[in-house]
Amino acid sequence: xxxxxxxxxxxxxxxxxxxxxxxxxxxxxxxxxxxxxxxxxxxxxxxxxxxxxxxxxxxxxxxxxxxxxxxxxxxxxxxxxxxxxxxxxxxxxxxxxxxxxxxxxxxxxxxxxxxxxxxxxxxxxxxxxxxxxxxxxxxxxxxxxxxxxxxxxxxxxxxxxxxxxxxxxxxxxxxxxxxxxxxxxxxxxxxxxxxxxxxxxxxxxxxxxxxxxxxxxxxxxxxxxxxxxxxxxxxxxxxxxxxxxxxxxxxxxxxxxxxxxxxxxxxxxxxxxxxxxxxxxxxxxxxxxxxxxxxxxxxxxxxxxxxxxxxxxxxxxxxxxxxxxxxxxxxxxxxxxxxxxxxxxxxxxxxxxxxxxxxxxxxxxxxxxxxxxxxxxxxxxxxxxxxxxxxxxxxxxxxxxxxxxxxxxxxxxxxxxxxxxxxxxxxxxxxxxxxxxxxxxx
Numbered sequence: 090x091x092x093x094x095x096x097x098x099x100x101x102x103x104x105x106x107x108x109x110x111x112x113x114x115x116x117x118x119x120x121x122x123x124x125x126x127x128x129x130x131x132x133x134x135x136x137x138x139x140x141x142x143x144x145x146x147x148x149x150x151x152x153x154x155x156x157x158x159x160x161x162x163x164x165x166x167x168x169x170x171x172x173x174x175x176x177x178x179x180x181x182x183x184x185x186x187x188x189x190x191x192x193x194x195x196x197x198x199x200x201x202x203x204x205x206x207x208x209x210x211x212x213x214x215x216x217x218x219x220x221x222x223x224x225x226x227x228x229x230x231x232x233x234x235x236x237x238x239x240x241x242x243x244x245x246x247x248x249x250x251x252x253x254x255x256x257x258x259x260x261x262x263x264x265x266x267x268x269x270x271x272x273x274x275x276x277x278x279x280x281x282x283x284x285x286x287x288x289x290x291x292x293x294x295x296x297x298x299x300x301x302x303x304x305x306x307x308x309x310x311x312x313x314x315x316x317x318x319x320x321x322x323x324x325x326x327x328x329x330x331x332x333x334x335x336x337x338x339x340x341x342x343x344x345x346x347x348x349x350x351x352x353x354x355x356x357x358x359x360x361x362x363x364x365x366x367x368x369x370x371x372x373x374x375x376x377x378x379x380x381x382x383x384x385x386x387x388x389x390x391x392x393x394x395x396x397x398x399x400x401x402x403x404x405x406x407x408x409x410x411x412x413x414x415x416x417x418x419x420x421x422x423x424x425x426x427x428x429x430x431x432x433x434x435x436x437x438x439x440x441x442x443x444x445x446x447x448x449x450x451x452x453x454x455x456x457x458x459x460x461x462x463x464x465x466x467x468x469x470x471x472x473x474x475x476x477x478x479x480x481x482x483x484x485x486x487x488x489x490x491x492x493x494x495x496x497x498x499x500x501x502x503x504x505x506x507x508x509x510x511x512x513x514x515x516x517x518x519x520x521x522x523x524x525x526x527x528x529x530x531x
Contacts (some may be wrong), residue, residue: 152213
């Protein structure tokens with residue numbers, strides 16, 4: 090019987106969980122999909138590379154959508170059971186809230202395992218693989234990172250601006266370059282057209298300018314020099330930083346595993362800002378999987394309160410909890426980045442607050458009490474008012490004694506007509522009638 094109930098509750102949670110997980114992940118991917126489609130259509134990137142890039146980016150979204158989907162699924166599933174009075178029937182059958190919490194705990198444990206595997210393993214690998222894939226794509230198509238009417242400072246010592254980029258992306262029009270590679274003689278280059286040429290062997294990208302001029306001034310702004318050209322090549326240092334990281338094997342904080350982050354935190358000679366960033370990422374990889382248990386703990390008591398519109402109520406409460414939770418997380422990250430609080434306090438406070446709230450709500454639900462009624466009992470002037478003794482109406486105890494002989498009932502005292510009567514106690518010397526009320530006809 091208990092296994093049947095557990096499977097039934099797990100089914101009520103699993104179906105909305107899968108649906109919500111697909112919807113939320115797709116919504117988060119929409120912003121990236123539009124950019125990736127632009128790479129495929131306008132930049133000539135192969136569909137296979139786009140599919141691989143989407144696959145590598147998927148774990149970064151799943152680490153957030155799995156806990157959120159679990160929260161909303163529990164609210165909808167348990168809310169549906171409560172709305173159809175199935176929770177009431179189970180309680181009347183002797184099933185306590187602690188027994189109902191067992192399948193919910195199993196679902197939370199499964200979500201925790203999936204989130205932990207995603208956060209600790211798949212996310213670092215996916216970020217690192219996506220970075221390498223973008224590097225390979227940049228070698229093949231150098232114009233990927235350049236957008237029209239946007240100042241690009243990704244090149245070392247250069248600031249690039251292109252007025253127009255055709256749909257094919259083969260060349261740039263209206264090019265403006267600020268060259269600060271020579272500190273004493275900064276120069277400005279203006280060209281009508283420019284072509285990007287990449288060399289996969291040397292990892293170099295060359296910007297070939299056409300029909301332009303170079304304007305140079307010295308540090309004291311005393312000398313000015315202009316040089317017109319028909320063709321002019323500018324070597325871009327886009328792969329320098331990227332290739333150095335790739336050759337050195339260095340990773341950013343989001344590309345490291347927990348073991349790598351722990352070893353990096355113990356190393357010496359790290360700046361405080363970089364140390365705080367590593368500490369934030371280390372604690373984030375631990376707190377995000379545990380949020381599954383926190384969400385399950387707070388969703389169960391909120392879901393058993395019956396309501397007609399179960400799905401709408403579950404979505405509303407779930408999104409409200411998620412909004413508050415991640416706002417607290419963002420505030421904690423900001424405080425840690427500025428050095429005002431320690432990484433442990435800043436990153437673990439949301440989990441601790443919601444865990445305490447979930448435990449309190451669960452205890453009230455197990456006792457079938459409402460938190461509002463419990464709090465109102467402590468409010469001043471809201472307790473039960475004592476009744477004044479002067480306002481209590483007096484009670485009259487009348488004892489009537491009369492003899493009984495045969496069928497004659499003489500000496501019976503009539504009940505007064507003032508509307509106030511009591512149950513008399515009748516006593517007689519021989520035969521007595523006690524507690525009998527005689528009517529007037531007798």
